Amino acid sequence: xxxxxxxxxxxxxKVRLFxxxxxxxxxxxxxxxxxxxxKHPEFLALNPRGQVPVLVDDGQPLVDSQAILVYLARRYGExxxxxxxxxxxxxxxxxxxxxxxxxxxxxxxxxVGLKFGRPVDLEDAQxxxxxxxxxxxxxxxxxxxxxxxxxxxxxxAVYPYLALADEGGLDLAPYENxxxxxxxxxxxPGYLDLPRL
Amino acid sequence: xxxxxxxxxxxxxKVRLFxxxxxxxxxxxxxxxxxxxxKHPEFLALNPRGQVPVLVDDGQPLVDSQAILVYLARRYGExxxxxxxxxxxxxxxxxxxxxxxxxxxxxxxxxVGLKFGRPVDLEDAQxxxxxxxxxxxxxxxxxxxxxxxxxxxxxxAVYPYLALADEGGLDLAPYENxxxxxxxxxxxPGYLDLPRL
Numbered sequence: 001x002x003x004x005x006x007x008x009x010x011x012x013x014k015v016r017l018f019x020x021x022x023x024x025x026x027x028x029x030x031x032x033x034x035x036x037x038x039k040h041p042e043f044l045a046l047n048p049r050g051q052v053p054v055l056v057d058d059g060q061p062l063v064d065s066q067a068i069l070v071y072l073a074r075r076y077g078e079x080x081x082x083x084x085x086x087x088x089x090x091x092x093x094x095x096x097x098x099x100x101x102x103x104x105x106x107x108x109x110x111x112v113g114l115k116f117g118r119p120v121d122l123e124d125a126q127x128x129x130x131x132x133x134x135x136x137x138x139x140x141x142x143x144x145x146x147x148x149x150x151x152x153x154x155x156x157a158v159y160p161y162l163a164l165a166d167e168g169g170l171d172l173a174p175y176e177n178x179x180x181x182x183x184x185x186x187x188x189p190g191y192l193d194l195p196r197l
Numbered sequence: 198x199x200x201x202x203x204x205x206x207x208x209x210x211k212v213r214l215f216x217x218x219x220x221x222x223x224x225x226x227x228x229x230x231x232x233x234x235x236k237h238p239e240f241l242a243l244n245p246r247g248q249v250p251v252l253v254d255d256g257q258p259l260v261d262s263q264a265i266l267v268y269l270a271r272r273y274g275e276x277x278x279x280x281x282x283x284x285x286x287x288x289x290x291x292x293x294x295x296x297x298x299x300x301x302x303x304x305x306x307x308x309v310g311l312k313f314g315r316p317v318d319l320e321d322a323q324x325x326x327x328x329x330x331x332x333x334x335x336x337x338x339x340x341x342x343x344x345x346x347x348x349x350x351x352x353x354a355v356y357p358y359l360a361l362a363d364e365g366g367l368d369l370a371p372y373e374n375x376x377x378x379x380x381x382x383x384x385x386p387g388y389l390d391l392p393r394l
Contacts, residue, residue: 071287
């Protein structure tokens, strides 16, 4: 199993974290994002979207960090990571969509603007980021995990860019439920540290 | 089963389409988006994200159009819509993420700008829209469906806003593989017409 990876990317970290939680090893292949390696023809042949991470397992490429979590959970994970009943899968998928859109275009984009100097509408990204922090913090009141009573891939998907939100200029201090959930995630066996700048 | 719905929304159409393909009925409850009903307290109690569609089944709300497809497929659909093997689920989830982010912020946003008069960066949205049209058209070369050899929820998720892309000022004429795939989708039993403006 190989992971086409960039260390500082929260989406790549998300996959490395889940590999760690599952006790799996992958060969790490660095994709030099600052040099635009993800847009070179040989990388586009692997992932026409021009994005990291890409997981290659048994020669089969899988793109998109949320999709890789689904794949790894189904193939290698204990059932609680992605339970097979319709309701759990529906609820988890709702968090995967939130991660792909609102978190990507909020907390993650603010971090990319502030820390990588990419041109983003910082105010807009931070406003979206705060909305999601508020939403997730409120959802976690009285809950241990986002869906059900055990950790799922929803937690693994949502965690990285919320935990890194301070690097996008967002203040995490007001969110007590988030802080407690972060602590629960960090206590899981196999947890890996965040890729802080 | 109730669907909190807005007729012209491509995301709501996506769920209505899948209900049609599965031969299911739901009570339609109109959410008056032009009047901002999705931000009213009683709607936010149902969906704190303030978005349509919301499906309520057995009293349980499900939010996010991709998540609703996953739920309906697992609960009511034939296995081909969301096959249970890890690879199929991983590949399908990659298309669900593309729908949640790149299609939402591309073709769908361009349509919202042009047809609903909402303030969007039309040029940026159209550029993203064209990238995805190109990507999906290329992917469909030599394939009948996005994943595997039968229709899946990936097809149902990706289809609406690509088929409506002309309403966002995007020219669909160059994309022959897309046109053939649109025709295959439209020939499925239970297909419902697009909510054109």
